[in-house]
Amino acid sequence: MNPTDYELQVGVLLRGCRLKAGLSLNGVQEKSGGKWKAGTVGSYERGQRGLTLGTFHELATWYGVKVVDLLPDALEAQVGAAIVNAIEARMRDGSTHE
Amino acid sequence: MNPTDYELQVGVLLRGCRLKAGLSLNGVQEKSGGKWKAGTVGSYERGQRGLTLGTFHELATWYGVKVVDLLPDALEAQVGAAIVNAIEARMRDGSTHE
Numbered sequence: 001m002n003p004t005d006y007e008l009q010v011g012v013l014l015r016g017c018r019l020k021a022g023l024s025l026n027g028v029q030e031k032s033g034g035k036w037k038a039g040t041v042g043s044y045e046r047g048q049r050g051l052t053l054g055t056f057h058e059l060a061t062w063y064g065v066k067v068v069d070l071l072p073d074a075l076e077a078q079v080g081a082a083i084v085n086a087i088e089a090r091m092r093d094g095s096t097h098e
Numbered sequence: 099m100n101p102t103d104y105e106l107q108v109g110v111l112l113r114g115c116r117l118k119a120g121l122s123l124n125g126v127q128e129k130s131g132g133k134w135k136a137g138t139v140g141s142y143e144r145g146q147r148g149l150t151l152g153t154f155h156e157l158a159t160w161y162g163v164k165v166v167d168l169l170p171d172a173l174e175a176q177v178g179a180a181i182v183n184a185i186e187a188r189m190r191d192g193s194t195h196e
Contacts, residue, residue, distance in 0.1 A: 003152065004152040006152055006155040007150075007152045050148075050150040050152070051151050052105075052149060052151075053104065053108055053151065053154060054101065054102040054104055054105045054148070056151060057105075067169055068166050068169055071165055071166055071169075073166045
């Protein structure tokens with residue numbers, strides 16, 4: 001699937017949320033007892049898997065954050081889209097492995 | 099598919115957004131030149147079709163609103179979840195036709 005810019009931005013924020021929690025993708029899988037597979041979460045973060053609202057809400061809740069905190073819209077209002085775009089560009093440059 | 103409560107609430111807000119715009123489901127289809135099918139949008143509003151973030155963002159943009167304005171999280175902060183639940187209950191009671 002071809003992710004939209006919006007989905008890419010959400011993915012970046014999802015990834016930031018995980019890193020803020022100090023978790024690797026495998027760490028997420030372990031800590032969730034296998035509910036959230038490393039590969040699945042990774043593909044969400046890269047916007048490569050269609051993330052439905054229901055799943056997105058579940059994952060956000062698991063991280064202990066609100067859906068709105070993971071949306072570029074909210075971030076835009078706070079600090080501007082530039083930040084999202086910068087992180088996104090960095091991620092596209094290949095630093096997607098951790 | 100079994101919609102989560104969250105998806106049901108988003109559906110209610112989506113429907114409210116459409117009604118606020120004075121559009122029937124067929125009206126959405128006509129006004130969008132067929133991009134948004136009446137049946138598809140209706141199933142989104144009932145939470146019966148998995149709505150991905152990308153599509154949700156596109157539809158919100160088409161309505162001229164932000165994604166955050168269509169999320170129960172944001173509404174909770176403003177006026178409390180009680181309103182969402184009340185609308186949801188009314189919708190479940192069968193007044194889903196317009």
